Amino acid sequence: xxxxxxxxxxxxxxxxxxxxxxxxxxxxxxxxxxxxxxxxxxxxxxxxxxxxxxxxxxxxxxxxxxxxxxxxxxxxxxxxxxxxxxxxxxxxxxxxxxxxxxxxxxxxxxxxxxxxxxxxxxxxxxxxxxxxxxxxxxxxxxxxxxxxxxxxxxxxxxxxxxxxxxxxxxxxxxxxxxxxxxxxxxxxxxxxxxxxxxxxxxxxxxxxxxxxxxxxxxxxxxxxxxxxxxxxxxxxxxxxxxxxxxxxxxxxxxxxxxxxxx
Ligand code: 4G3
Numbered sequence: 001x002x003x004x005x006x007x008x009x010x011x012x013x014x015x016x017x018x019x020x021x022x023x024x025x026x027x028x029x030x031x032x033x034x035x036x037x038x039x040x041x042x043x044x045x046x047x048x049x050x051x052x053x054x055x056x057x058x059x060x061x062x063x064x065x066x067x068x069x070x071x072x073x074x075x076x077x078x079x080x081x082x083x084x085x086x087x088x089x090x091x092x093x094x095x096x097x098x099x100x101x102x103x104x105x106x107x108x109x110x111x112x113x114x115x116x117x118x119x120x121x122x123x124x125x126x127x128x129x130x131x132x133x134x135x136x137x138x139x140x141x142x143x144x145x146x147x148x149x150x151x152x153x154x155x156x157x158x159x160x161x162x163x164x165x166x167x168x169x170x171x172x173x174x175x176x177x178x179x180x181x182x183x184x185x186x187x188x189x190x191x192x193x194x195x196x197x198x199x200x201x202x203x204x205x206x207x208x209x210x211x212x213x214x215x216x217x218x219x220x221x222x223x224x225x226x227x228x229x230x231x232x233x234x235x236x237x238x239x240x241x242x243x244x245x246x247x248x249x250x251x252x253x254x255x256x257x258x259x260x261x262x
Contacts, residue, residue, distance in 0.1 A: 002107040003033045004074035010035035012142040025159040041069035059116035071126040082107030084128045087141035091130035096171040103155035112141030174227030178211030209236045
């Protein structure tokens with residue numbers, strides 16, 4: 001997959017992509033990331049990329065000519081069928097489903113804005129989709145662009161290596177992940193749930209699913225409203241809900257192997 005990022009700070013993008021799974025995906029040739037700096041398309045002596053907003057008000061707006069020129073230069077390097085995405089807090093929410101959709105594309109252009117935003121005519125003329133990575137305001141679209149690159153990279157076939165698979169991940173099943181443990185068996189006086197030491201793999205699977213369900217109910221009940229749960233996860237949820245609601249107490253029955261709620 002080919003990715004282009006249009007940004008006034010190219011090194012914010014390239015510097016962050018050298019590491020971990022994303023870095024390996026690039027060195028393995030599964031993905032390429034290039035940048036295009038709108039400042040290189042500014043025609044005046046001062047290389048101006050911003051201007052004051054029509055109608056007044058605070059802050060500056062990215063001016064249209066150098067920005068659209070940068071988008072077109074980057075888009076011309078991408079294969080047909082590529083998508084041009086603008087990151088802003090006004091966009092539709094980016095989630096795992098969107099990540100899967102983007103990972104299936106041959107190419108992706110990400111526009112990272114600065115200042116108060118970009119001239120709206122650039123969005124009309126040069127952008128296919130406006131996405132938000134969450135309900136908060138950042139000083140630029142570079143971190144959202146990196147976040148999307150990361151979420152997409154780990155879905156590319158071969159990116160996680162043979163031993164791991166993104167289908168095991170949080171959200172792949174529509175549930176949060178449960179807790180993880182490694183050695184030592186006792187750490188600062190705290191043990192590991194005995195079931196994980198039992199060697200009974202069917203039991204371990206059921207326990208992990210129950211943990212994932214309990215955590216999702218507690219922390220992200222909104223996920224369960226839309227979740228496409230596998231039959232065995234659906235069964236675990238029903239068990240949790242009947243078990244939890246038929247009992248007194250604020251958060252249902254406490255099982256000995258469940259960590260205390262935080
Ligand atoms: C454009 C994205 C860019 C307009 C970008 C701000 C938050 C998100 C920017 C604008 C951003 C997000 C740069 N902040 N939630 N800041 O995805 O108003």
